[in-house]
Amino acid sequence: MKVVSALILSLVVLSGVSCAKKAQKADTGADAKVTTLGSIEVTAQLEEIPGEVRNDPLYDYAHVMKYKMLQVHRGKVDKDVIYVGHYNPAKPRDGVADARVPQIGGNLKQFRVDDVHRMALEVPIDDYFMGGIINKYFGVVNDPIYWAVWTNRVSK
Amino acid sequence: MTKQTLWLLVLAVTLLPACGVLAAQDERVAQLAKEVGGKGWIVCASRGENGTWDLFLMRPDGSARRNITNTPDYEEGGPRFSPDGKKLLYRRFTKGTVIHHDLWGFQGCLMIAAPDGSQPVQVGGDREFPWASWSPDGKQIACLAQKEGIQVIDLETKKVVRQLPRRGIYQQLFWSPDGQWFCGVANARMMWTVVRMNAQTGELTIVHEFQSCTPDWFPDSQHIIYPSRPAGQPGNHGQGFTQLWYSDGEGKDARMIYGEDGYHIYGGALSPDGKYVLFTRCPQDGGGSERSGAPICIMRMADAPAVAGLSKDLRKVHPQAKDAPVLQLVDGWEPYWTYAEIGAQK
Numbered sequence: 001m002k003v004v005s006a007l008i009l010s011l012v013v014l015s016g017v018s019c020a021k022k023a024q025k026a027d028t029g030a031d032a033k034v035t036t037l038g039s040i041e042v043t044a045q046l047e048e049i050p051g052e053v054r055n056d057p058l059y060d061y062a063h064v065m066k067y068k069m070l071q072v073h074r075g076k077v078d079k080d081v082i083y084v085g086h087y088n089p090a091k092p093r094d095g096v097a098d099a100r101v102p103q104i105g106g107n108l109k110q111f112r113v114d115d116v117h118r119m120a121l122e123v124p125i126d127d128y129f130m131g132g133i134i135n136k137y138f139g140v141v142n143d144p145i146y147w148a149v150w151t152n153r154v155s156k
Numbered sequence: 157m158t159k160q161t162l163w164l165l166v167l168a169v170t171l172l173p174a175c176g177v178l179a180a181q182d183e184r185v186a187q188l189a190k191e192v193g194g195k196g197w198i199v200c201a202s203r204g205e206n207g208t209w210d211l212f213l214m215r216p217d218g219s220a221r222r223n224i225t226n227t228p229d230y231e232e233g234g235p236r237f238s239p240d241g242k243k244l245l246y247r248r249f250t251k252g253t254v255i256h257h258d259l260w261g262f263q264g265c266l267m268i269a270a271p272d273g274s275q276p277v278q279v280g281g282d283r284e285f286p287w288a289s290w291s292p293d294g295k296q297i298a299c300l301a302q303k304e305g306i307q308v309i310d311l312e313t314k315k316v317v318r319q320l321p322r323r324g325i326y327q328q329l330f331w332s333p334d335g336q337w338f339c340g341v342a343n344a345r346m347m348w349t350v351v352r353m354n355a356q357t358g359e360l361t362i363v364h365e366f367q368s369c370t371p372d373w374f375p376d377s378q379h380i381i382y383p384s385r386p387a388g389q390p391g392n393h394g395q396g397f398t399q400l401w402y403s404d405g406e407g408k409d410a411r412m413i414y415g416e417d418g419y420h421i422y423g424g425a426l427s428p429d430g431k432y433v434l435f436t437r438c439p440q441d442g443g444g445s446e447r448s449g450a451p452i453c454i455m456r457m458a459d460a461p462a463v464a465g466l467s468k469d470l471r472k473v474h475p476q477a478k479d480a481p482v483l484q485l486v487d488g489w490e491p492y493w494t495y496a497e498i499g500a501q502k
Contacts, residue, residue, distance in 0.1 A: 058441055058442055059258070061347060100259065126302075126322075126324070127302065127303055128302075129302075130302040130326045130327075131258075131326050131327075132326065132343065132347035132348060133343040133347055134346075134347060135343065135346075135347075138343075138344075138345055138346070139345060
């Protein structure tokens with residue numbers, strides 16, 4: 001009987017730990033920065049990173065990526081798909097700000113297709129970033145290009 | 157004949173023709189130096205004895221070189237004579253500033269002085285009047301800013317007299333000598349595209365796409381000089397090297413001026429009569445503004461296209477390129493040329 005009780009107890013503890021871990025992992029991406037910076041705040045799924053993400057220490061640039069809209073938290077976005085320019089996307093967001101673009105960041109470490117991001121945005125990109133832009137959608141899509149101010153990872 | 161004598165003979169047979177070529181090249185370079193020596197003045201930024209970037213004037217053969225700012229408490233760079241050669245604009249940075257090869261037009265303060273560097277006047281504050289370049293009459297400047305776009309500003313009143321959207325241009329804006337055009341670097345179909353903009357209508361023309369930057373005008377306002385790094389070069393770990401090119405303002409007839417595997421060619425500028433070309437020759441990408449510049453060189457435009465050094469890869473692409481005499485001057489950055497007589501040393 002003692003053995004059975006111990007087993008049940010262990011299972012309960014283990015499932016509790018598992019649930020706790022799951023609860024820790026689930027993250028809406030909301031934080032003080034993403035919910036206040038920029039004029040638009042969305043949760044969106046990264047659908048495509050066209051072209052190569054360059055990592056050249058001598059040159060800075062923004063890379064336009066395609067997102068599927070999941071939720072608009074602030075501001076107005078009336079498209080199901082948006083195009084977002086990320087500054088120097090080879091760098092983790094918490095280390096990407098520099099003298100040229102000082103006010104950006106987030107907790108996202110790496111851009112991967114299918115991941116979900118919560119982002120604070122501005123639009124159009126040209127009003128907020130003045131530099132080289134890799135935009136493989138140029139001439140293909142006429143939608144405005146958003147500028148990513150803050151990018152957090154979302155996990156379910 | 158001993159083995160040692162034989163070796164000496166082989167060495168002599170091998171080296172003598174090379175010495176002859178070098179001597180002939182030296183003679184051609186000396187001739188070029190003699191030809192340009194009296195043709196006005198070159199201004200450039202170089203490291204002064206105080207260790208900071210200062211502005212220097214020199215004759216185009218490198219003689220009569222003198223420090224015209226000599227400011228141990230500031231860095232200076234980006235000098236450009238007004239079209240009549242009577243004024244000089246440049247940017248002054250706080251001491252210790254690392255001058256960014258792409259962003260320098262946004263850095264520091266705009267300064268306007270006499271062409272010999274005397275009577276320097278600060279125009280506006282830090283980061284104001286970005287990428288200022290002269291109007292044909294020297295009474296206005298054109299500037300490039302993120303939200304404001306391209307602004308034409310009257311220098312006397314400091315008022316904006318005209319404004320155009322920048323249409324993707326993001327750096328290195330320069331006004332043509334005839335006032336009809338701007339050139340710059342833009343995000344057009346791709347980034348690092350040299351473009352021409354109609355200064356009245358804002359209409360944009362792509363001049364050269366793909367890894368092209370720092371454009372400047374020929375004196376005829378019809379052609380644009382720019383460094384470009386064509387794709388498909390195997391050298392530099394597949395990144396290739398930057399060569400000096402030019403095209404007409406419509407983007408037609410792109411031609412290489414000078415290239416050399418192992419070196420990045422930047423700082424392209426024409427002499428006021430368009431017969432000679434200035435450039436810098438830097439082993440590192442970027443032109444050297446972050447360090448101490450690179451050797452400033454002069455070549456005849458009539459000798460273009462030219463390929464220097466071994467340049468096995470480049471010679472395959474340009475088999476007809478010439479072996480041009482190139483006059484190498486001191487290390488510097490962003491040289492600029494006037495035929496105006498600036499006068500005796502202060």
